[in-house]
Amino acid sequence: MWNRVVVRLLSGIGLVLAVVTVAFVLLQLAPGDPARFWVGPAATQDDLDAARRALGLDRPLLARYLTWLADFVRGDWGTSLARHRPVREVLGAALPATVILTGASLLVTYLGGIIVGLLQAVKRARPLDTALTVATTVVYGLPAYWVALLLVLVFAYGAARLGWPAWLQFPAMGVQSLDVDFLSPGARLLDRLEHLVLPLATLGALGIAGTARFVRGAAVDVLDLDFVRAARARGIAGRRVLLRHVLRNALLPVITLLGLALPALFSGTVFVEVIFAWPGMGRELVAAVAARDYPVVLAATAVFGALVIIGNLLADLLYAAADPRLRETQR
Amino acid sequence: MTARLLRDPRVAAGVAIIGALALLAFLAPWLAPFDPLDQAELLRSRLLPPLAAGPEGAPRWLGTDQLGRDVLSRLLHGARVSLAVGALAALLSAAIGTALGALAAAGGRRLDRVVMAATDAALALPRLVLLLALVALFQPSAVLIVLVLGATGWMPVARLARAEMQGVMARPYAAAARAAGVGPLRLLLRHVLPNALTPVLVATALAVGNAITLEAGLAFLGLGIPAPAPSWGNMIATGRDALVQAPWLATLPGLAVAVAVVGCNLLADGLRDQLDPRTAR
Numbered sequence: 001m002w003n004r005v006v007v008r009l010l011s012g013i014g015l016v017l018a019v020v021t022v023a024f025v026l027l028q029l030a031p032g033d034p035a036r037f038w039v040g041p042a043a044t045q046d047d048l049d050a051a052r053r054a055l056g057l058d059r060p061l062l063a064r065y066l067t068w069l070a071d072f073v074r075g076d077w078g079t080s081l082a083r084h085r086p087v088r089e090v091l092g093a094a095l096p097a098t099v100i101l102t103g104a105s106l107l108v109t110y111l112g113g114i115i116v117g118l119l120q121a122v123k124r125a126r127p128l129d130t131a132l133t134v135a136t137t138v139v140y141g142l143p144a145y146w147v148a149l150l151l152v153l154v155f156a157y158g159a160a161r162l163g164w165p166a167w168l169q170f171p172a173m174g175v176q177s178l179d180v181d182f183l184s185p186g187a188r189l190l191d192r193l194e195h196l197v198l199p200l201a202t203l204g205a206l207g208i209a210g211t212a213r214f215v216r217g218a219a220v221d222v223l224d225l226d227f228v229r230a231a232r233a234r235g236i237a238g239r240r241v242l243l244r245h246v247l248r249n250a251l252l253p254v255i256t257l258l259g260l261a262l263p264a265l266f267s268g269t270v271f272v273e274v275i276f277a278w279p280g281m282g283r284e285l286v287a288a289v290a291a292r293d294y295p296v297v298l299a300a301t302a303v304f305g306a307l308v309i310i311g312n313l314l315a316d317l318l319y320a321a322a323d324p325r326l327r328e329t330q331r
Numbered sequence: 332m333t334a335r336l337l338r339d340p341r342v343a344a345g346v347a348i349i350g351a352l353a354l355l356a357f358l359a360p361w362l363a364p365f366d367p368l369d370q371a372e373l374l375r376s377r378l379l380p381p382l383a384a385g386p387e388g389a390p391r392w393l394g395t396d397q398l399g400r401d402v403l404s405r406l407l408h409g410a411r412v413s414l415a416v417g418a419l420a421a422l423l424s425a426a427i428g429t430a431l432g433a434l435a436a437a438g439g440r441r442l443d444r445v446v447m448a449a450t451d452a453a454l455a456l457p458r459l460v461l462l463l464a465l466v467a468l469f470q471p472s473a474v475l476i477v478l479v480l481g482a483t484g485w486m487p488v489a490r491l492a493r494a495e496m497q498g499v500m501a502r503p504y505a506a507a508a509r510a511a512g513v514g515p516l517r518l519l520l521r522h523v524l525p526n527a528l529t530p531v532l533v534a535t536a537l538a539v540g541n542a543i544t545l546e547a548g549l550a551f552l553g554l555g556i557p558a559p560a561p562s563w564g565n566m567i568a569t570g571r572d573a574l575v576q577a578p579w580l581a582t583l584p585g586l587a588v589a590v591a592v593v594g595c596n597l598l599a600d601g602l603r604d605q606l607d608p609r610t611a612r
Contacts, residue, residue: 015452026468137600141593143544145551146585149571153582157575260454267459271548275571285460286552289467297467304460312455 008316012309019305020072023298024065072302078295082288087299091281095303097175098280102262102269102307104196105203109261112204113211114254118247120212121219132212139209144268148202148275155198170197173277199276203268207261214257219250252323258315262308339605345536345598352591356410363404364389367561381579394579396569402580405561406587412562413591416477417543423481424542425535428488429524432531435489436496437519447493454486462545466554473556476549480542488538491530499526529606533599540595547588563588 035051036043043051052058056067071078077087116136120129156172158164171177175195180188222228223246231241270282277283281300288296337343355362381394381402393402435446465479499505500523508522549555550564551571558565563584570581 011448015455018452019456023464026465029468137596138589138593141540141596142589143548143585143592145548145567146582146589149567149574149581149585153574153578263455263457266457270457270459270463271551274552285463289463289552289554292467294467297464301456301460301464305456308455308457 004320005313005317008313012306012313015309016302016306017069019302020069020298021065023301024068027294027298028061072299077299080288080293080296082291082293082296087295090284090296091299091303094279094281094284097278098269098273098282099307101196101199101203101272101278101280102265104200105207105265105269106258106261108200108204109207109211109265110254112208114215114247114251116208116212117215118219118242118250120216121223121246121250122242124220124223129216133216136209136212139205140213142206143271144202144206145271145275147205148198148272151198151201152275171195172198175279199272199278202272203265206268207265210261210264211254211257215250215254218253219246222246222250225249248322252319255315255319255322258318259308259312262311266304266308336602336605339601341597341601342605343601345594345596345601348590348594349598352410352587352594353414355407356414359407359411363401363407365401365404367400367404367408368559380577393583394577396566396577396580397573400561402566402583405566406563406584409561409563409566409584410587412473412556412560413543413546413564413588416473416480416546416556417539417591419477420480420484420542420546421535421538423477424484424538425488425531427481428485428534429492429531431485431489432492433496433519433524435493436500437515437523443493446489450486450489453483458483458541459545459548462549463552463554466549471549471554471557476546476556480545484538484541488531488534491534492527495527495530496523499523529602533603533606536595536599536602540592540599543588543591543595547584 035048035055035057039047039051056064059067075088077091079085080087080090083090116132120132123129152172155168155170159169171194175192176188177183177191177195180191183191228241228245231245232238236245266282269280270286272278273280273282274286281303285297285300285304287293288300337346377395377397377399379391379395379399381391383394384390391401391403393406395401396405431446431450435443438446461483462479465483466475469475496519505518505522508518513522546555547562547564547567550562551568553565553568555564556562566584567581567588570577570579570584573580
């Protein structure tokens, strides 16, 4: 099993390096001169040359690639062209917000998706299953940015205008209120949780729909297997069969789903962070793209890739822990 | 065959939705009541709610935006951009994916490993992040959007095509063709590919939906096909600025995207179950 982990880890590192390399190649192909951007439109030719030397743009390609790679590995990701601060500082400040948002979304997605999917499998081909299938199919197809805007419209602006009760009104901007420093620790936590509701609802709704579709299929497959019928025949109660026999086996493929769900989740996070002014990496990435701030764009891409790889690795470990067959054969 | 497929309610609904949208998009120049770029009498025609009469007396069925442009006309014209970009990008993805899948299935063990490792690697990156990085490097244009969407969407097609083609090549008729002296390229093109197209078809239908969402998403972030040409994505972006005063501006084009994507997904779901007896239940 540890062999497997080491192999995955190494291939993950290789993947990140590949991403960084591709990023470097694309950067060379890109039109526009970073030095020009650095000094601004009013600069003289001398300023431009000085900036080019300062940025190392006057050195040969291979040397620049090797420096770029070595710097990247050491954690020196260059300086943001738009903010004139180290890229690592910019992204480091944004990482926690993204990790909190996506972590909470994963939790909600898996809990909700497993409950809905299992319910559908048990009530297979009955009206409830059909209704939930229609609902998950529709929600799964909704664009994240549209769902987010609708939620803002209804629960932030609409709720305030229509005078809905306070517990149905949610903030639509940022991670905390402006007056947060004057609040007690308990109220501060509540304030933060309130700010999390709408972003989480957006990502959670889409995630639950996708996961439920998958869990339903996996659970239906397991329900048809002989050992389930055997358990029933031995007189084990329905709920116990469901939880001990069906769920455990249906969850295995769901764990591997994480590897596919994470990239999709991060894509959704980018929109959600932009719409809700959530100070995370997605928002940073979009701002960097708009400003043609290449070092930030490339580093953010690599960090997102690394997060997916870490997620995949965790899924692998979980899978091995959940499936005794794997431990036996891979020893 | 087609009649049997259309008996599946999902296939029928998907075909109906996509067909209707494609027809509306095609007929946009004749159906649209106004010029989608016309700002008419800006001051008197801006931010009209749906069904309100414009300054010239004609009703604005879906209202107007901040610049007094007719929303219905912009939606119809925007459909051309969204659907065309979605379809072209998905076709590009399908072509790349099928070619790589064939390469992996027919090119021997080592090539198979390399192609599949590259596929897995590409799958590990969030597609939107990749798109943003690519768009950041070049000037946004319709061609660029189609290319980057196509170049980032081939992975599921490649996986499915490879698996299916490997299955087909293990069948007796493939062995018979080989024994009859059919060369590898001809075997692939004449015998394997036509019999392995089912999953490619399903994946392509899904890819169209994904590409439509992402095209609109890029436009929403201000990185799509440049203004003033109407696209569903940039309509949502402008609508967001007036979300409270004029909620119809952001919600209607978003609804259009959602309908198109759900149509594609329904079609793909139905096709998969109908064409593949193993998943039918």
